[in-house]
Amino acid sequence: MSKHDTLRFRSTRPARALAEAVGLAGARTGSQASASDCRCEPTFDERTLYVDAADCSGDLRDSNECRRTVVETLADRDAESIVVRSNGLEYRYPARGVDVLAAAGRFVELLGARDERLAEAAAEDPLAVAAELDGRADETADIGVESGLCRASSGVESYEDVLTPLVGLPIxxxxxxxxxxxxxxxxxxxxxxxxxxxxxxxxxxxxxxxxxxxxxxxxxxxxxxxxxxxxxxxxxxxxxxxxxxxxxxxxxxxxxxxxxxxxxxxxxxxxxxxxxxxxxxxxxxxxxxxxxxxxxxxxxxxxxxxxxxxxxxxxxxxxxxxxxxxxxxxxxxxxxxxxxxxxxxxxxxxxxxxxxxxxxxxxxxxxxxxQADETFTLPALVENGTMSASVAAFLSVAVERSAATLIAGTRGAGKTTLLGTLLYELTPETRTVVIEDTPELPVDRLQTVGRDVQALRTGLGDGPEITPVEALRTALRLGDGALVVGEIRGEEAQVLYEAMRVGANANAVLGTIHGDSGAAVYERVVSDLGIQPSSFSATDLVVTVQSYRTDAGRKRRLAAIEEIVGSGDDVRFEPLYELADERAVSTGRIERGESRLVERLTGPAESYADLRNMIESRTQQLTELAADGRTSPRETATVYAGRPLV
Structure with a gap:
């Protein structure tokens, strides 16, 4: 780190050094002679009064002598804030206390030689003087009003109420x-x-x-x-x-x-x-x-x-x-x-x-x-209760079979966490291009376990960045494979859905979007982002995640998985998994053979039953991994390498 960069983090130096550095060596005001027991050294930096208490108490709450030094300094010049430096720390006094001491300084200055006893008392104990002025109707009482001392002290019972400082380290x-x-x-x-x-x-x-x-x-x-x-x-x-x-x-x-x-x-x-x-x-x-x-x-x-x-x-x-x-x-x-x-x-x-x-x-x-913990895998999410093993198994098969999936949720629900987790479910030979404006997905970690992942950064600033639309078009030319969009929120949605609709990307398409259900996502994509309903029907799944409160604190969970059926203006959402009590469970649609997505994901030599058996087999595998604590990316990648594809 250069000296120039370090200085950006520097606080002001102790008062004497500060005065020398900015030419304020002669700016010290006030009368130390009249407060012989106080060795505080006050200086001003604009509207802040700094008090160097290296050789003194500096406690304006308990020390009458130090309080007197500050008040007499403020008799010559007002301050908006007061900071005392002592033993390497800084003590900033609250605005109400600054008001009292500044008003006391004005009172001392306005009173002058009319009443030396009262002027000296006001410098050391302005609250007592304000109480003494209460009820008086003479010239001195008028000065108490004019200086603001009576107003500033009103309702203040002790110095502890207004002169208890905040504490800081100068650097x-x-x-x-x-x-x-x-x-x-x-x-x-x-x-x-x-x-x-x-x-x-x-x-x-x-x-x-x-x-x-x-x-x-x-x-x-x-x-x-x-x-x-x-x-x-x-x-x-x-x-x-x-x-x-x-x-x-x-x-x-x-x-x-x-x-x-x-x-x-x-x-x-x-x-x-x-x-x-x-x-x-x-x-x-x-x-x-x-x-x-x-x-x-x-x-x-x-x-x-x-x-x-x-x-x-x-x-x-x-x-x-x-x-x-x-x-x-x-x-x-x-x-x-x-x-x-x-x-x-x-x-x-x-x-x-x-x-x-x-x-x-x-x-x-x-x-x-x-940011989301990049070490999450599906076994880890099963282990921590975010979803059941059966839900995780279905998602594993769907992503591996290139289902076009949107992960929905409100802010902080865990959308990016789940998206990053699902990328481990893509097969090692799948070419994956990740588009993000701010890097959050675990690209580096995916690469360390043998995944072919290319990151593509976007932006809308003044620098040499490309727009999300340009990034998406570039991604479609970077190789045939999975396409991942960190967040779908603007005009890039048009290009993405056009690519999905015409089949320019035959592999998995994954992304996150704001919404708390399939219907909310449809409204966001069609009404807000201007995507035609016929294009939206290229989406296979909407997975909704939630953040919810428990006695043990805030937790996250998968709340629903909905498949999209129909086409054109006749788009419907059929729940495959939905909340029952606190966890998402199967609606029975897959088990009854009614899922159109499961039917569509079957290979040429497979049946619907074959895919159901694969989901059941992965349920067992994920259950065992979670139970054994084998949830790291490397451990799960090793196990996944031996998975049969059918």
């Missing part, structure tokens, strides 16, 4: 609220592999709280070593693949604490606090809503939306935007205010990123989604 671009309401009830606690602790609290008046106790903030005196290591990378003294560990070694006097290396790696080559959030296997989505400094990060945990105790800084959102541009190669700016990309986290998890920025929103916002 991390976030602030954490360490306070939890007394009425909150602890539901769950777990320690993540990053060393951070995650707690979930139930709250009566709000959504559940997902509270992080970040390992970053627990280093004590070792925080200085971490920051020195960061400086070593930022200044170019250390670089290369092992830069974090070598940077910590270069600034350490004794043995290296591995926590420091891991944290430094997270905030230089990694994705910061996202590494902690996605270290929890239950977290599927993370949202940073603009303006990010005013909204807590939100997460989806086992399907339940929760607020966290973490807020990104504005600089943090810019740093993330920079990293997304650099790792994806895609533009993201006012000229191109949306981005769709993927990222690989330090723990190996893949995350899909959707970002928006000005002018379509106020600032920068992101949605991060953990």
């Amino acid at each position: 991390a671009h976030y602030f954490v609220d360490r306070s939890v309401d007394d009425s909150a009830r602890l539901r769950d606690i777990r320690t993540l592999e990053t060393g951070t602790t995650a707690r979930i609290y139930e709250r009566d008046d709000a959504v559940a709280l997902y509270e992080l106790e970040l390992v970053d903030l627990s280093l004590g005196v070792k925080t200085a070593t971490l920051l020195d290591g960061y400086e070593a990378i930022a200044d170019g003294d250390v670089d290369g693949d092992r830069a974090p560990s070598r940077a910590i070694e270069s600034v350490s006097d004794g043995p290296v604490d591995p926590r420091l290396t891991n944290i430094l790696e997270k905030h230089t080559s990694g994705y910061g606090v996202l590494e902690d959030l996605f270290a929890d296997s239950r977290v599927t989505d993370v949202y940073a809503t603009s303006p990010v400094s005013q909204n807590p990060i939100r997460v989806v945990v086992d399907g339940e939306s929760m607020a966290t105790n973490v807020r990104l800084t504005t600089g943090g959102s810019r740093a993330l935007a920079s990293r997304v541009r650099r790792t994806s190669g895609r533009p993201f700016s006012r000229a191109t205010p949306t981005v769709d990309a993927t990222a690989a986290l330090e723990n190996g998890a893949d995350v899909r990123i959707a970002g928006i920025t000005d002018p379509v929103t106020d600032g920068i916002a992101f949605a991060f989604r953990k």
Whole structure:
């Protein structure tokens, strides 16, 4: 990582260094002489008052002396935010507390020499002075109103109410609220592999709280070593693949604490606090809503939306935007205010990123989604209860026999997971072309188990990308075989269905589409995407998946398999499998010999009964694989290699 790239993730330095770097060395205001017991050093950076408390308490909630330094500084100049730096951490005070201290500064300035006792008291204890002014009707009371002190202090019972700060690590671009309401009830606690602790609290008046106790903030005196290591990378003294560990070694006097290396790696080559959030296997989505400094990060945990105790800084959102541009190669700016990309986290998890920025929103916002686990196979889905072995066996035979299949579901239902799983059911000799705008399907893993898979990436940006329509036409020229479309959602549907209708692709056609039933898919394809009903009838199957809530959390399941019968305007959906209680079961249509698809999938020398026997044989095979735990791609591919085709 270059120094330039690293600096995108840097926070401001301690106040004295910051002043020297931006020419504010002489900008210090306020009177330390009148607060001789306080050694805080205040400086301004635009509308933010930074307080260097390296040699002092810096606690504006409990220290009258430090509070006096800040109020006297604010007597000369207003601030919109206050950040205290102490022991390597940053403490950002809430807006209500800033209002009280700023109003106290104005009161001290307006009062002047009229009442020195009250002016000194207001600098150290503005709440007590506001209480003293209550009920008075004189010039001093008028100044209390004019300065805003009476208004800002109204209803505030203690400094704890308004001066309990958020805490952050300067290099991390976030602030954490360490306070939890007394009425909150602890539901769950777990320690993540990053060393951070995650707690979930139930709250009566709000959504559940997902509270992080970040390992970053627990280093004590070792925080200085971490920051020195960061400086070593930022200044170019250390670089290369092992830069974090070598940077910590270069600034350490004794043995290296591995926590420091891991944290430094997270905030230089990694994705910061996202590494902690996605270290929890239950977290599927993370949202940073603009303006990010005013909204807590939100997460989806086992399907339940929760607020966290973490807020990104504005600089943090810019740093993330920079990293997304650099790792994806895609533009993201006012000229191109949306981005769709993927990222690989330090723990190996893949995350899909959707970002928006000005002018379509106020600032920068992101949605991060953990991508489908590419290790899923049909035996694995049988093992985890997503579907029964008999359902899996039918899908295996249908895909192998080139059934044109659409996988439907709502957002987060598991469409891409199932699509990636079914690609393992194509025979090793089948040439497969996969079309996606954002890579999510397990192309690399399929290739490692002997599948002939060619990925084709599409896009609608300003770079050298091809449109979905162009990609589809190209795919039809890349070899006769299976065609896979990551998501059918636009004009590419016309080309796809035309190819299916005229028989340009005689092998399997697979894709995902938004919808919660066959009828919903028909409405989407025909009414929204403009496909003729006669073309839609080239579809063989609609497989619907669902996400649903259980006592153990959010789960996924196959809900229905419907075959398409009829042609032209007379298109009907006949259920082959549908939900009964919590699992999809056979409707008996196949067993009674009524499935037109099963009849159509039989070979020249086969009967309907032969195909039924094949489904039954695969049911037994998948049951055994799931029971034995042989569910990895390589294990299943080995077993599949010995399958008879008839």
